[in-house]
Amino acid sequence: MLLIPLDKPVDWKSPPLVTVFLIVLNALIFLVAQAHDEKRMAEATKYYAQSSLPRIEVPLYLRYLENNGQQPQASEVARSLEHDSKLAPQLLFAMDIDAPFMRQLRQGGLFQPDFSERALWQAERTHLDGLLGRVVWYSYGLKPAYPAFVTMFSHMFLHADFGHLFGNMLILGLIGYVVEAALGSRRYLVFYLLAGLASGGLDVMIHPDSGITDIGASGAIAGVMGMYAVLFGLRKIRFFYWLVFYFDYIRAPAIIMLPVWLANEFYQMFLAGPSRVNNLAHVGGLCAGAAIAMVVKRTQGSVDVSYLDESEKEAAFQRRYEEGIKRVAALDMPQAARIFGELHAEKPGDRGLLVQRYNIAKLSPASELFHALSQQILNLTDKDAECIKLQNATYKEYFRIAQPSIRWTPHTLLALARRFASAGFLDDAEKLVNVLGKSPNASLAPALLALGTAYAREKQSEKSRQYLSLLIDRHPQSSEAELAHHILNNAG
Incomplete structure (x- = not known):
């Protein structure tokens, strides 16, 4: 039987450094040190x-x-x-x-x-x-009859063959990163080693006359599994299970998995027949990991379980988002606006939510909310093409429908002129530059440079020379003017 939690993908923005290190170290030892x-x-x-x-x-x-x-x-x-x-x-x-x-x-x-x-x-x-x-x-490797300080540690980094290594590292990769996120990298590494020592120690106590060489990370990894079950307790986790020819996903409290895992190890030990797997080491690791997690939760308290809570929060967020879409489809705009407003407050950086709110607010173009949301879109600084396309469409629409009058600042228009020029919306960039150019403004230099270089890229040399010359004339001491001189000289 296989039962593995698969509730949360790895957050590579905050990578599980210790888990990755352990996987790489085990692989290197097998591929290099054990190569012969x-x-x-x-x-x-x-x-x-x-x-x-x-x-x-x-x-x-x-x-x-x-x-x-x-x-x-x-x-x-x-x-x-x-x-x-x-x-x-x-x-x-x-x-x-x-x-x-x-x-x-x-x-x-x-x-x-x-x-x-x-x-x-x-x-x-x-x-x-x-x-x-x-x-x-x-x-x-660890021989219970001849325990040594070195082998108590070293045995948990050795493997019999590639299948042994791959199976252990797969389980460590699937579970370890969540426990590392909860405990923090340093404590996680210490507790991983302690679980491995406890696993080997139990084997030494139970089989003092055994010369069988025990190797593998499975005892320490079982400890990580025990920590997982206790750390996340009653939180419902999504598990993948495989029983003979049947497999599926279930959601269950994490703590339930501890007795299930232990029962499976005891079954393998006493009822499943002879095997090369050291199930006693797994039992020792599971119990040690569970005990460590219990002590940590009762004495240290600083366990970050929010990593798994994010899954439930994200699911709730998605349900509310879908409800907002349904309200729009039912033309219940006040309720839709409320839902998307609440969601946007939770994720203020979510551009999709901003667009949803804008699309609802533009039905009332004289409202303060419409003007405010328009400004938020026009003031975005994301550099991807989709963002600038959104800003260009919003700029045109706002200019057309805003009531009772347009409310944008020279600072916003200058930024838009520069972004539009860089993205190839040259007609709109030119209109903004010409409007702003009616009054002297030192900050117009970046927009003129962007427009002049954009026309140069489009092989419109006359337009390029027009705006680069205007830049030199209006802002002769600026660094942009130096670049304009350089572009014009190279253009001949």
Whole structure:
């Protein structure tokens, strides 16, 4: 079963730096540091098969199993070896993960007093250990029977194969950025590592005699999932679930996912049959992450959950917007104006809402609201072509229908003349420049330069020279006049 929250896309304006860093770091370690692991492990197993070690160690292992109440297992191994003696080298890993056996073997407690090949065994075992030591995942993975400070951290950055890496990083990418937004990058990184340590620590406590090498970020990532469930509590989240051949989306409180995730791990651990997945590490991570989040919420309080709330706010905003459109269609303009006015107050930078309000207000061209909204559109400073087209259309419409008279300032007209010229609305720009040019105004220089250069681009040299010369004549000391001289000189 797969159950993943998919409620909010990444806000790349405030990128989740730690989540991205963790994904990149895990990928680099796998692709670079672990690049030769498979080859090196093959070299180690080949050496073991060609050495005297199987001949010496396998009988010791069989006797060890018999002496420790594992007679059925010993008999099964012996029968397998009778049918195929080449299976002996494969017992390397079965022996290696049996920590009590390996301790006794290395301490010499399994050898008979008259064993004459001790020096040979010691030399070949030392060489084998050196070969295995070159395998990154083997050396830096966590073996519960041999915990070390370094491997408690390093194991959570190692992966067995590309599928293992991809699956872990996909889940981290889908969940981590939301938790990072809620906690802040520094706390998120610290808690991620703590969850990974708790995951490995639980494995060490439960399996103190296991020599199995645990690797992977899944314990730490399970911790992030536990944090997610507790941090967002009763907030309803959109989840994607996949159950056998069926998948769909549901909305449910985030906290419900914690017992669901735990139940799935326990099912996989006890009922789903043998698996290479360390579900106990997942359980440890989930519980650690949930505990960390509970402590943070009760003691620190500074958890930003607004990131997910934005989804619900946006949905409510969209519903109100659609209601406003319906009011317009029903010709209920007062209600439409109220709705769009409220929405615009929430998002004053939303140009679409400004246009909606203007379109309603222009039905009353003598109203103060119509004049005010017209000015807002004409004073926009966005540089995209659609904005300038909107301003040009509004300028013409306002000039035509405004009552009882037009209310625009020289400052607004100068800005429009410059923007219209740059965008190719040359006739309108020229009209504004000619109106404003009837009285001396130092700030007219940028508009004259924009109009002159625009005509030059359009290959209308006579018009270009007319306005650039006017600029030089009216504002000879301005920086725009220097540029006008340069353009005219280059034009010949």
